[in-house]
Amino acid sequence: MARLNERAAVPSGRAAWILVLCASLALSGCVGPGSRTSSRKPARPAAARPSEPVYVAELSPAGGPASSASPAFRPDGTTIGNGPVRVALILPMTEAGQGAMVAQSMRNAAELALDELQGAGLTVLVKDDSGTPEGAQAAAQQALAEGAELIIGPLYAGSVQAAGQVARQRGKAVIGFSTDASVASQGVYLLSFMVQEEVDRIVSFAASQGHRSMAALIPETQYGRVAAARLQQAAQQQGIRIAALESYPPGRPQDAVQRMAPLIGGPSPQADALFIPENGDGLPAIAQALHMAGFDPRRVRPLGTGLWDEPRVAALPALQGGWFAAPDKRGFTAFAERYRARFNVDPIRLASLSYDAVTLAAALARMQGPQGFTEAVLTNPAGFAGADGVFRFNPDGTNERALTVQEIRGGAAVAISGAPRTLVAEN
Numbered sequence: 023m024a025r026l027n028e029r030a031a032v033p034s035g036r037a038a039w040i041l042v043l044c045a046s047l048a049l050s051g052c053v054g055p056g057s058r059t060s061s062r063k064p065a066r067p068a069a070a071r072p073s074e075p076v077y078v079a080e081l082s083p084a085g086g087p088a089s090s091a092s093p094a095f096r097p098d099g100t101t102i103g104n105g106p107v108r109v110a111l112i113l114p115m116t117e118a119g120q121g122a123m124v125a126q127s128m129r130n131a132a133e134l135a136l137d138e139l140q141g142a143g144l145t146v147l148v149k150d151d152s153g154t155p156e157g158a159q160a161a162a163q164q165a166l167a168e169g170a171e172l173i174i175g176p177l178y179a180g181s182v183q184a185a186g187q188v189a190r191q192r193g194k195a196v197i198g199f200s201t202d203a204s205v206a207s208q209g210v211y212l213l214s215f216m217v218q219e220e221v222d223r224i225v226s227f228a229a230s231q232g233h234r235s236m237a238a239l240i241p242e243t244q245y246g247r248v249a250a251a252r253l254q255q256a257a258q259q260q261g262i263r264i265a266a267l268e269s270y271p272p273g274r275p276q277d278a279v280q281r282m283a284p285l286i287g288g289p290s291p292q293a294d295a296l297f298i299p300e301n302g303d304g305l306p307a308i309a310q311a312l313h314m315a316g317f318d319p320r321r322v323r324p325l326g327t328g329l330w331d332e333p334r335v336a337a338l339p340a341l342q343g344g345w346f347a348a349p350d351k352r353g354f355t356a357f358a359e360r361y362r363a364r365f366n367v368d369p370i371r372l373a374s375l376s377y378d379a380v381t382l383a384a385a386l387a388r389m390q391g392p393q394g395f396t397e398a399v400l401t402n403p404a405g406f407a408g409a410d411g412v413f414r415f416n417p418d419g420t421n422e423r424a425l426t427v428q429e430i431r432g433g434a435a436v437a438i439s440g441a442p443r444t445l446v447a448e449n
Contacts (some may be wrong), residue, residue, distance in 0.1 A: 075248025110165030378408030
């Protein structure tokens, strides 16, 4: 089984990209010291996309309204760069609500990538899907008719699936941003933050630190259901007993916490860890309910996912000493600094995914032209390293990421187990 090689190290360097081709191919993005300037929160997609997990995107800007450096999208389409190899970037540029703001930030990140890769040899065809599968299908058809060799995006699961069907007919690959693993497939790769990997990382780390009995509070959301299913698999693999698993309607955890109180409260709890795959909107209510139930984080270790990686979560007393898995902060911080300098506004958290995808496409195009977008290259086991750390695409379209484990201490998150520098396969 392939797993992450545990080494407390991350790539470093100011260069926007470094391509190394020896026995394996790796792409290194820019990372540096610092802390994350924005947080990942779950999206609330419209009912028209029922298959899309609610955590697909952060639909609120990190730094307020877009600046004048972020022009409105023109429905007739735009291009970035002027290289001989063409790729498409499909985003919900004109979707009603905040989806368009997310799309603009991701579009800006693509522009930043090409700005930093002088002579990249790439042209990015920016296409609007309006946030619908039908729009994605039309955008993919148009992009491929204009010579696109690779499709980057779309954002939502249904749109990724629709674009993938079009691309598959033409023998082209897709690098999508959805977190719904069900739309991943051979040739349709997801470059996203996937809860499954974060659950595996935090459960494995907890087991390595001696935790053997775990309770879980699970929100009744798609994110919660995916996290709960993966928790049970990971716990079984690590020899951890699930003492209790209680679900609750979003925003109303009190009854679930009361039912669990005998296991996690008092001086002699029956579980030594409590897993809560919840975000900054829902955690304050949980923290209050835990306090009322006599929960003590010094006796029962709180555990979470990357949704915890924001300041308001770190300020909650009930989560002090808690652990969560997330990408290394330093890469995104360095990317965000350059983004602010270029566009005079903070990027959304997902913008680095667009930056990494375009940087990867440019590097592969420079090395091999359109042949760089084949399955053999994109699924190289050595993987790539971008702004959010080391990642690789699996043949089934999902991804693996090198993740840190962070501990909440005194209102801040501190890395206690670094992200691996490489991904290695073990026999």
